Amino acid sequence: MSTVANRITIKRLHPHFVAEVIGIDCSAPMLREDFRTIWEAFNEHQILVFRDQHFNDESQIAFSSMFNQLETMIAHPGNDWNPGHISVMTNLGKDGEFLPLDHPAMVHRARNEEWHSDSSFKPIAALASLLSARIVPPLGGNTDFASARAAYEALPVERRAALDGLVALHRMTHRDMDNDQGYKEEDKKRHIVTHPVVRTNPVNGRNALYVGAHAQEIVGMPPEEGAKLLDELTEYCTQPQFVYRHAWRDGDAVMWDNRCTLHRATTFDRTKYKRKLHRTTIAGKAPDTAFAVIPGMHAG
Ligand code: OGA
Ligand code: MN
Numbered sequence: 001m002s003t004v005a006n007r008i009t010i011k012r013l014h015p016h017f018v019a020e021v022i023g024i025d026c027s028a029p030m031l032r033e034d035f036r037t038i039w040e041a042f043n044e045h046q047i048l049v050f051r052d053q054h055f056n057d058e059s060q061i062a063f064s065s066m067f068n069q070l071e072t073m074i075a076h077p078g079n080d081w082n083p084g085h086i087s088v089m090t091n092l093g094k095d096g097e098f099l100p101l102d103h104p105a106m107v108h109r110a111r112n113e114e115w116h117s118d119s120s121f122k123p124i125a126a127l128a129s130l131l132s133a134r135i136v137p138p139l140g141g142n143t144d145f146a147s148a149r150a151a152y153e154a155l156p157v158e159r160r161a162a163l164d165g166l167v168a169l170h171r172m173t174h175r176d177m178d179n180d181q182g183y184k185e186e187d188k189k190r191h192i193v194t195h196p197v198v199r200t201n202p203v204n205g206r207n208a209l210y211v212g213a214h215a216q217e218i219v220g221m222p223p224e225e226g227a228k229l230l231d232e233l234t235e236y237c238t239q240p241q242f243v244y245r246h247a248w249r250d251g252d253a254v255m256w257d258n259r260c261t262l263h264r265a266t267t268f269d270r271t272k273y274k275r276k277l278h279r280t281t282i283a284g285k286a287p288d289t290a291f292a293v294i295p296g297m298h299a300g
Contacts, residue, residue: 008037012045014244016150017261019045026050026253027059035066042067042128043203046261047145047244050253055132057086057278060253064130064280071119071126071281077108089131089265090276098271112265114213115146115238117258118281121172121214123193125258128282132253135276140268143246144238149208149260151237152198160207166197168210168230169217194219197233199259208260209233237262248277259284 009022019041024034042048055063064070064085075081079088089109093099099106119126131143152160171192197218199210211233218226245266246254256263268275 007031008034010037010041010045013049014147016242017045017147018047018049018145018244020049020051022051024050026053026063027055030063030066039067042255042257043201046147046149046257048255049246050255051249052251053132053253054251055253055278060130060132060278060280061085064128064282067282068127068285069283071122071283073281077104080105085280087279087281088276089279090135090274091270092135092274092276096274098274101270106270109265111213113267115144115234115262115264116212116214117210117262119258120195120210120212121170121193124284125170125193125195126281127259127284128255128257129279130253130255130282131277131279133248133250133277135274136248136250136252137268137273137275139273140266141248141273141275142266143248143254144264144266145244145246145256146238146242146262147208147244147260148211148237148242148262149201149206151239151242152207152209154242160198163197163209163233167194167219168197168215168226169194169219170214171216172214197230201257201259206260209237210259211237212262234262 007023011020011022012018013020021038021041024030024038038048061070070085072085073079073083073087075083079086080094082088089112091099091106091109093103117125118129155163169192195210195215197210197215198207200207211230213234215230215234216227217223218229221229246252
């Protein structure tokens with residue numbers, strides 16, 4: 001039996017995480033071994049960077065679907081009320097012209113500047129997200145990533161033990177959501193879920209802190225106390241030594257593990273430079289530890 005050896009090279013880009021995958025065209029049919037190499041690299045390195053790709057929505061959906069089913073987005077301001085598998089991170093309207101800064105889509109997307117894990121407010125949270133660059137601004141508009149796995153592993157043993165078993169309550173809405181008009185039509189669909197604060201990757205047993213903007217309370221703690229602890233943990237995870245900043249280039253695609261990393265958008269001149277990235281979100285499988293939907297609890 002013959003296999004194709006070493007078609008793919010994995011090059012680490014940061015001391016703690018992030019690797020560039022070299023030697024693969026993600027839009028082309030893929031060998032099983034190549035997919036396995038990518039899957040293993042994803043579990044190990046948490047963030048994968050693919051350069052010089054040629055994704056369109058169809059090929060991005062096809063590649064992303066190899067990992068698991070995709071999440072389907074309901075219509076909301078972040079995707080210009082176009083439900084489906086593609087979320088669009090842009091400052092442009094459908095006509096390709098700049099959106100006003102107070103447009104609901106812009107207000108909604110500005111929230112991506114808070115550290116978060118995609119879909120952590122869902123009962124089965126996202127496994128991964130894949131963002132592909134379609135229009136890259138010449139200055140700014142980077143995406144920051146933090147390894148919540150490296151952060152967890154750097155904690156003293158006693159601190160890890162103290163966090164073990166804690167459960168956080170995640171809301172879709174951000175804390176200042178009442179000022180956001182964009183979600184009105186979704187109000188009824190808001191839900192609150194719980195996830196463990198320490199998450200384990202079932203493939204390799206590595207633990208990570210599972211925090212970020214949607215994690216807002218700790219079950220069994222007064223709300224302010226839980227919020228304070230979660231804020232501290234997010235701040236801890238996002239210290240410079242755990243952070244990789246991705247400066248987008250044409251043809252870039254970045255795939256991140258939502259189970260063990262946090263990310264945020266960074267600012268740029270939205271009235272001067274055009275930016276457009278398309279995201280697919282790969283659903284999680286079963287919860288890796290117990291979770292519960294708390295019915296009847298609503299934010300705001
Ligand atoms: C996302 C996201 C950040 C960015 O696509 O989930 O948070 O830099 N994007 O656009
Ligand atoms: Mn995001």
